[in-house]
Amino acid sequence: MRVYFLSEKPCVLFLNEIALGKVDLFERVCEIDPKDGIFCEMKAAGYTSASFVFNEAFLLDPPPQIKLYYTEDALAVYACDYVRADPCMKLLAQERFADCRLTLFLQGRVQLEFSRGANFTLIPLPDYLETGGIYRVGADFLIESDAGFALISNEGKLVTAARGKVTEKDYALSAEIPFGDSTGHTALCKWENGAMTSCAIRTRREPNEATFALALFESALIGADFTPFLCDALQEKASAFKQFLGDYTSVVLSDVPARVGLVYPRKERIFDVRYFTVTVEDGKITNITAE
Numbered sequence: 001m002r003v004y005f006l007s008e009k010p011c012v013l014f015l016n017e018i019a020l021g022k023v024d025l026f027e028r029v030c031e032i033d034p035k036d037g038i039f040c041e042m043k044a045a046g047y048t049s050a051s052f053v054f055n056e057a058f059l060l061d062p063p064p065q066i067k068l069y070y071t072e073d074a075l076a077v078y079a080c081d082y083v084r085a086d087p088c089m090k091l092l093a094q095e096r097f098a099d100c101r102l103t104l105f106l107q108g109r110v111q112l113e114f115s116r117g118a119n120f121t122l123i124p125l126p127d128y129l130e131t132g133g134i135y136r137v138g139a140d141f142l143i144e145s146d147a148g149f150a151l152i153s154n155e156g157k158l159v160t161a162a163r164g165k166v167t168e169k170d171y172a173l174s175a176e177i178p179f180g181d182s183t184g185h186t187a188l189c190k191w192e193n194g195a196m197t198s199c200a201i202r203t204r205r206e207p208n209e210a211t212f213a214l215a216l217f218e219s220a221l222i223g224a225d226f227t228p229f230l231c232d233a234l235q236e237k238a239s240a241f242k243q244f245l246g247d248y249t250s251v252v253l254s255d256v257p258a259r260v261g262l263v264y265p266r267k268e269r270i271f272d273v274r275y276f277t278v279t280v281e282d283g284k285i286t287n288i289t290a291e
Contacts, residue, residue, distance in 0.1 A: 008080040011044035047082035071273045083108045095134040114156035121156045138171045153194035181218040210257045213278040217251045231284040
């Protein structure tokens with residue numbers, strides 16, 4: 001079986017305790033037979049290692065730190081959600097308000113303790129909020145760093161967490177969230193009283209024919225207008241396009257610009273990649289084929 005190893009953080013990949021090399025978001029490829037039961041370990045500096053035995057059981061039920069992506073001819077093993085190796089608790093920020101206290105701390109992962117009276121809730125947060133400050137925004141609470149933010153409701157529940165830039169944090173929260181896609185889409189969102197009240201999608205650049213396929217499926221995924229990419233005949237069927245594609249979570253490239261893979265969840269931590277090819281004529285997509 002051809003296996004691609006990738007990692008959220010730079011790490012060293014070991015197979016049966018033999019170092020294979022460095023791994024990050026650029027994959028390292030090797031051939032592994034599940035019947036051999038090879039012990040795999042991915043060690044990132046400062047974090048506990050992600051380790052597992054590559055066998056038939058692993059292919060059906062990977063451990064929490066591993067996500068599996070089944071493609072047409074290979075398997076991608078993605079290590080993520082690393083836990084800090086230092087088990088000690090480190091206080092990052094703390095703010096007291098009239099009726100509650102919020103404490104941001106690091107212990108294995110970045111976490112927030114929301115305390116009100118004798119009750120408290122622990123909320124796991126992304127690593128990019130490690131340097132975050134704590135603010136009151138209307139009836140809610142904001143954790144904000146240079147890289148992103150998290151909105152906590154007045155009841156101590158996580159409303160949203162995202163990379164992006166906060167543009168307003170007075171009586172309501174407004175933020176611009178980049179999708180990181182080929183056309184630079186961003187979402188301009190606003191929240192009040194723990195609920196999203198508006199969201200508009202903005203495009204920063206236009207695609208060219210080499211990125212039409214990617215832009216089409218990315219736009220459909222995030223709810224942006226994708227009809228300008230389609231010929232007149234396909235625009236008439238645009239309302240059924242999302243139903244035709246199903247519930248996919250992301251879009252990946254292939255070696256051919258007109259062919260992209262859509263990532264579909266199969267079960268927890270396991271995904272299938274299905275491929276679609278588009279035909280472009282006179283600057284418009286005239287046909288979409290599912291493989």
